[in-house]
Amino acid sequence: MLYGGVVIGNYKLTNNSIVVTLNENSCREIYKNEENNLSTFSEETFETKPLKKKITQTREIEQTVDLKSSRKIVSIGRGINKQEDIGIVEQLANAIGAQLGCSRPIVEDFKWLKPERQVGLTGTIVAPDLYVAIGISGQIQHAVGIKDAKVIVAINNNKNAPIFEIADYGIVGDLYEVVPKLQQALQAVVNK
Ligand SMILES: Cc1cc2nc3c(=O)[nH]c(=O)nc-3n(C[C@H](O)[C@H](O)[C@H](O)COP(=O)(O)OP(=O)(O)OC[C@H]3O[C@@H](n4cnc5c(N)ncnc54)[C@H](O)[C@@H]3O)c2cc1C
Known part of the structure; x- marks a missing residue:
């Protein structure tokens, strides 16, 4: 992938040394297509010499949320003014049974949420049925992380x-007005 996954490059190998890395969830279409099954993308694909040494390392990390397998994700960005306000969005997420995600500044700059909740190029590449982006501008590094979401809903005042x-549905408005109203409306549907 090049430019954060915006385009896919095709390469012809001209020597015997190659290192390939793939992001999980980054090529769902290839996984689905049996002719292009990843099993064809094995050592046998290339003329390889026997491996001298194979090093496998697995590191356990403490994780409370797995965004990769979440079917619904509601994410917050810098449009949220202060940490206490995250509760407003959490209520919306709870109403629809979604996990809470976020853009990078929420993790790196403000440290309000743990890195496991960051969506995007340097966070988690997600592929949920529903992704709700609240107060997130949609810069390329975030957008590549949600390109496989089936439905994207955006709430932004700009x-x-x-x-x-990239959104399928968009609400232009102040999240502090829109989110509570949306939560109440959805809760009413869920309670019916
Ligand atoms: C190498 C590299 C890797 C990166 N990796 C990632 C990554 O993995 N994930 C990621 O997210 N970013 C990543 N970034 C950062 C990325 O470039 C953006 O800076 C970041 O995504 C912006 O986050 P944001 O949308 O929350 O903030 P902003 O870009 O500041 O957007 C905030 C948005 O909130 C809106 N807003 C403000 N107030 C309100 C309101 N009251 N109601 C509604 N909307 C409001 C604004 O209109 C704006 O659109 C990376 C950057 C680099 C250089």
């Missing part, structure tokens, strides 16, 4: 935010 270019 109608020109790039997230609206």
Whole structure:
């Protein structure tokens, strides 16, 4: 993948040394297509010499959420003004049984949530049925992390935010007004 997964490069190998890495969830279409099954992408694909040494290392990490396998994700970005306000979005996530995700500044700059909740190029590449981006501009490094989401909903007070270019549904408005109303409406449907 090049430019954070925006384009896929094709390469012809000209020597015997190659290192290939793939992001999980990054090529779902290839996994699905049996002719292109990843099993064809094995050592036999290349003329390889026998491995001199194979090193396998597995590291356990303490994790409370697995966004990769989440079917619904509600994510927050820098549009949230302070940490206490995350509760407003959590209520919405709970109403629809979604996991809470976020953009990088929420983890790196503010340290309000743990890295396991960061969605994007340097976070987790996700592929949920529903992704709700709240107060997230949709910069490329975030957008590549959600390109396999089936339905993207964006709530942003800037109608020109790039997230609206990739969203299936968009609400232009202040998240502090929109999110509580949406939560109440969805809760009413769930309670019916
Ligand atoms: C090498 C590299 C890797 C990166 N990896 C990642 C990554 O994995 N994931 C990631 O997310 N980012 C990543 N980034 C950072 C990325 O470039 C963006 O800076 C980041 O995604 C922006 O986060 P944001 O959308 O929350 O913030 P902003 O870009 O500041 O957007 C905030 C948005 O909130 C809206 N807003 C403000 N107030 C309100 C309100 N009251 N109601 C509604 N909307 C409001 C604004 O209109 C704006 O669109 C990476 C950057 C680099 C250089």
